[in-house]
Amino acid sequence: xARRRQAVTIKHVAADAGVSLQTVSRVVNKETGVRxxxxxxxxxxxDKLGYVPSIAAQRMGxxxxxxxxxxxxxxxxxxxxxxxxxxxxFDQMMLGGMLTCAEHGYxxxxxxxxxxxxHIERELLAAIAALQPDGVILTxxxxxxxxxxxxLEAHGISFARIGSLxxxxxxxxxxxxxxxxxxxxxxxxxxxxxxxxxxAGPAEYELSAWRVDGWRAAMQAAGLATDDLLAIGxxxxxxxxxxxxxxxxxxxxxxxxxxxxxxxxxATLELxxxxxxxxxxxxxxxxxxxxxxxxxxxxxxxxxxxxxAEVTALAVNLIIAAHVNGPTTATPVTVPARxxxxxxxxxxxxxxxxx
Amino acid sequence: xARRRQAVTIKHVAADAGVSLQTVSRVVNKETGVRxxxxxxxxxxxDKLGYVPSIAAQRMGxxxxxxxxxxxxxxxxxxxxxxxxxxxxFDQMMLGGMLTCAEHGYxxxxxxxxxxxxHIERELLAAIAALQPDGVILTxxxxxxxxxxxxLEAHGISFARIGSLxxxxxxxxxxxxxxxxxxxxxxxxxxxxxxxxxxAGPAEYELSAWRVDGWRAAMQAAGLATDDLLAIGxxxxxxxxxxxxxxxxxxxxxxxxxxxxxxxxxATLELxxxxxxxxxxxxxxxxxxxxxxxxxxxxxxxxxxxxxAEVTALAVNLIIAAHVNGPTTATPVTVPARxxxxxxxxxxxxxxxxx
DNA sequence: GTGAAAGCGCTAACAA
DNA sequence: TTGTTAGCGCTTTCAC
Numbered sequence: 001x002a003r004r005r006q007a008v009t010i011k012h013v014a015a016d017a018g019v020s021l022q023t024v025s026r027v028v029n030k031e032t033g034v035r036x037x038x039x040x041x042x043x044x045x046x047d048k049l050g051y052v053p054s055i056a057a058q059r060m061g062x063x064x065x066x067x068x069x070x071x072x073x074x075x076x077x078x079x080x081x082x083x084x085x086x087x088x089x090f091d092q093m094m095l096g097g098m099l100t101c102a103e104h105g106y107x108x109x110x111x112x113x114x115x116x117x118x119h120i121e122r123e124l125l126a127a128i129a130a131l132q133p134d135g136v137i138l139t140x141x142x143x144x145x146x147x148x149x150x151x152l153e154a155h156g157i158s159f160a161r162i163g164s165l166x167x168x169x170x171x172x173x174x175x176x177x178x179x180x181x182x183x184x185x186x187x188x189x190x191x192x193x194x195x196x197x198x199x200a201g202p203a204e205y206e207l208s209a210w211r212v213d214g215w216r217a218a219m220q221a222a223g224l225a226t227d228d229l230l231a232i233g234x235x236x237x238x239x240x241x242x243x244x245x246x247x248x249x250x251x252x253x254x255x256x257x258x259x260x261x262x263x264x265x266x267a268t269l270e271l272x273x274x275x276x277x278x279x280x281x282x283x284x285x286x287x288x289x290x291x292x293x294x295x296x297x298x299x300x301x302x303x304x305x306x307x308x309a310e311v312t313a314l315a316v317n318l319i320i321a322a323h324v325n326g327p328t329t330a331t332p333v334t335v336p337a338r339x340x341x342x343x344x345x346x347x348x349x350x351x352x353x354x355x
Numbered sequence: 356x357a358r359r360r361q362a363v364t365i366k367h368v369a370a371d372a373g374v375s376l377q378t379v380s381r382v383v384n385k386e387t388g389v390r391x392x393x394x395x396x397x398x399x400x401x402d403k404l405g406y407v408p409s410i411a412a413q414r415m416g417x418x419x420x421x422x423x424x425x426x427x428x429x430x431x432x433x434x435x436x437x438x439x440x441x442x443x444x445f446d447q448m449m450l451g452g453m454l455t456c457a458e459h460g461y462x463x464x465x466x467x468x469x470x471x472x473x474h475i476e477r478e479l480l481a482a483i484a485a486l487q488p489d490g491v492i493l494t495x496x497x498x499x500x501x502x503x504x505x506x507l508e509a510h511g512i513s514f515a516r517i518g519s520l521x522x523x524x525x526x527x528x529x530x531x532x533x534x535x536x537x538x539x540x541x542x543x544x545x546x547x548x549x550x551x552x553x554x555a556g557p558a559e560y561e562l563s564a565w566r567v568d569g570w571r572a573a574m575q576a577a578g579l580a581t582d583d584l585l586a587i588g589x590x591x592x593x594x595x596x597x598x599x600x601x602x603x604x605x606x607x608x609x610x611x612x613x614x615x616x617x618x619x620x621x622a623t624l625e626l627x628x629x630x631x632x633x634x635x636x637x638x639x640x641x642x643x644x645x646x647x648x649x650x651x652x653x654x655x656x657x658x659x660x661x662x663x664a665e666v667t668a669l670a671v672n673l674i675i676a677a678h679v680n681g682p683t684t685a686t687p688v689t690v691p692a693r694x695x696x697x698x699x700x701x702x703x704x705x706x707x708x709x710x
Numbered sequence: 711g712t713g714a715a716a717g718c719g720c721t722a723a724c725a726a
Numbered sequence: 727t728t729g730t731t732a733g734c735g736c737t738t739t740c741a742c
Contacts, residue, residue, distance in 0.1 A: 005417075005718075005719095006484065006487070006718085007510075008484070009718090009719055009720085010719065010720065010721095011719080019728080019729085020728065020729045020730075021719090021720080021729085022721080022722095022728075022729060022730080023727090023728060025720070025721060026727095026728090028720095029721085033727060034728085035727065035728090038727080050477065050481075050484075051484075052480070052481045052485050053484075053485065053719080053720075054414075054484065054485065054487060054718095054719060055411070055485050055486065056411040056412075056414040056415055056420065056487060056718090056719080056720090057411075057415060057718075057719035057720040057721090057734095058719080058720060059409075059411040059734085060411055060412060060718085060720060060721085060733090060734050060735065060736090061719070061720035061721035061722080061734065062720085062721055062722060062733085062734060063720075063722090065411065066485075078454070081443075081446045081447065081449065081664075082450070084443055084446075084447075084645070084646070084647065085647050085650075086440070086441025086646070086647035086648070088436075088439055088441065090446065090449075091435075091445065091446065092436065092439075094436065094445075094465070095433065095436040095437070098465065098467075099467075102467075107486070108464075108465075109462050109464060110449070110453060110463075112453075112454075112457075122405065125362075125407070126407045129361065129363070129405075129406075129407035129408075129409065130408065130409065130421075131462070132359065132361070132409060132411060155359070155362075156359055157359075290439070291439070291647075292439065292440050292441035292646075292648055292651070293441070293647055295440075296647070296648060296652065297651065298653065309436075360734075360735095361734085364734090364735055364736085365735065366735080374712080374713090375712065375714075376713085376736080377712070377713060377714080377738095378711090378712060378713080380736070380737060380738095381711095381712090384737085388711060388712090389711070389712085390711065390712090393711080393712085408735080408736070409734095409735060409736075411734090411735080411736090412718095412735035412736040412737090413735080413736060413737075414718085414736085415717090415719065415734085415735070415736060415737085416735070416736035416738075417717085417718060417736085417737050417738060418736075418737055418738090
């Protein structure tokens with residue numbers, strides 16, 4: 001292959017403007033202490049020649065790499081893509097993360113790693129060494145992984161942890177799962193439900209516990225017991241079915257169920273149908289993901305809408321800000337989730353929930 | 356911010372192994388002409404120290420950047436993400452592209468650009484200057500854009516053009532849209548349909564015409580006219596509705612319609628329902644995208660499954676191969692599409708199509 | 711087969 | 727305020 005060189009380098013600009021490299025560099029990086037007329041002259045040359053600095057060279061010079069790494073769970077992400085069921089966590093992350101990176105002249109690079117793997121440390125170190133990212137975005141279930149967190153901290157890389165509240169370094173961002181679960185539960189309480197079951201996600205995800213907390217808090221505030229109404233799944237369809245079965249075979253089965261993701265909610269819907277339970281007539285249902293599969297189900301499902309794009313955009317902004325201002329506040333940032341009421345929730349007295 | 360340096364560099368490895376930098380470089384890049392024992396010794400040091408070369412430095416040294424750029428349509432991609440309707444073109448591209456890049460030690464970076472924009476040239480040049488990618492993947496509707504193609508060619512960057520057959524440089528890959536349309540049409544012909552309507556995509560996409568060709572060819576082979584049975588949309592729901600309306604208000608309306616994407620098919624389904632046409636009883640329907648929205652529709656829709664992941668993976672492989680072997684064959688590569696028969700196609704004699 | 715030297719494009723540190 | 731120098735980590739070129 002032909003050895004490709006930069007078409008226009010800082011040298012060309014310097015020569016064209018009749019200044020030193022350093023002055024061009026100062027203008028490019030918007031440093032203070034350059035006379036306005038000088039700045040204009042250099043900027044004119046930059047525009048004229050269409051100069052854009054090479055991020056590889058910038059990095060080599062000891063500056064930023066303008067690269068942010070998003071770390072996603074390998075197995076889950078690939079499985080979602082293969083299933084083609086419209087799970088859009090990844091897409092929403094790109095929407096928020098990529099576009100925000102672009103606004104700041106950064107690029108988002110995605111890396112898939114197994115949280116469970118024992119060579120995760122090696123994988124991460126390799127990615128860091130190869131890319132030298134300025135920041136890393138950790139998504140669940142990586143966000144609370146001490147191995148990852150400590151490694152990034154040791155390397156002095158600023159990073160955001162989406163969906164984790166465990167102590168430690170890193171910018172923590174959450175979508176207020178507890179409150180979201182409470183809102184969902186209260187919606188059902190308002191509709192007259194008293195036996196409200198909850199299908200939790202796996203303990204590996206911190207947010208699983210938060211959602212249970214929100215549900216439990218709302219139930220307790222209403223003076224209701226939750227003893228037998230909690231079932232645990234792992235976000236898979238099969239586990240959702242098992243959990244739903246558990247709840248629906250209780251002596252006093254719930255009249256409403258909240259499930260922690262779309263697959264488990266859908267599994268519950270299917271099981272209900274098989275048992276000739278009408279939804280929402282006999283059983284109200286709320287999902288914790290607002291995916292296409294949920295919207296198009298029959299009936300369409302009431303769901304918690306997680307602000308994934310917003311939270312990722314915020315993560316990028318905070319990472320970049322940290323690069324400029326140094327370490328940021330240690331207080332977790334909260335972006336509230338919403339609830340979209342559809343056809344799957346109804347009053348136990350026979351009324352519709354979405355009227 | 357603290358100036359971050361590489362933890363382990365080629366120097367450390369060279370010192371540890373007691374050889375020159377150059378020898379380490381040779382081992383890393385698997386060059387020939389290194390004695391096996393030497394190679395082993397160096398490799399041992401690399402493994403021991405966990406050395407991974409910096410791609411920025413590799414690039415600066417005049418070698419590859421190990422970066423491949425995927426160029427997607429800005430407006431459409433963002434609209435799809437915002438709509439949250441499960442359009443998974445992007446996901447499938449990542450599935451095929453990102454994973455294949457990773458296999459070769461490359462990274463995929465996504466860039467969104469407007470094909471229509473007059474500053475597309477500037478945007479592309481900026482991305483090239485900043486990243487110095489080893490290759491570029493062009494997706495529709497960029498794949499046939501002469502401005503883009505010529506620019507990449509001029510810069511000596513190898514690139515793949517997915518979904519374009521227009522002459523010019525670049526590796527051309529198609530999913531055989533013509534054949535896919537023919538298969539869909541023949542399926543309907545087999546079911547006894549004679550009046551088969553087709554809703555095409557916008558001319559901006561080359562594949563729009565190919566699909567029309569396939570449909571027309573199959574119709575003509577069956578000795579059927581297509582005069583009034585073609586309607587044109589722009590992939591949007593609204594345009595699909597208009598096109599469907601056009602077809603259904605014909606004096607002799609079609610008994611089956613093939614639409615060029617999921618949104619237009621769905622719009623047709625909705626319109627049919629409004630006009631109390633039973634699907635597939637009164638109208639059979641085939642979509643040209645196998646998205647969640649299509650699978651979950653009622654009835655579930657027969658659809659062409661486009662091998663987006665496969666074709667993207669192939670694109671990456673060919674780009675990387677071109678880097679090693681120099682320019683590749685100019686013959687377009689074809690990856691065949693499949694059809695999944697579901698509930699929306701039935702015999703005009705009353706039988707079901709999916710039995 | 712292996713090593714030494716030069717340079718990629720840029721920035722940090724220092725000098726003027 | 728501006729310019730000069732050195733060096734980032736790697737690969738290429740050319741000696742040995």
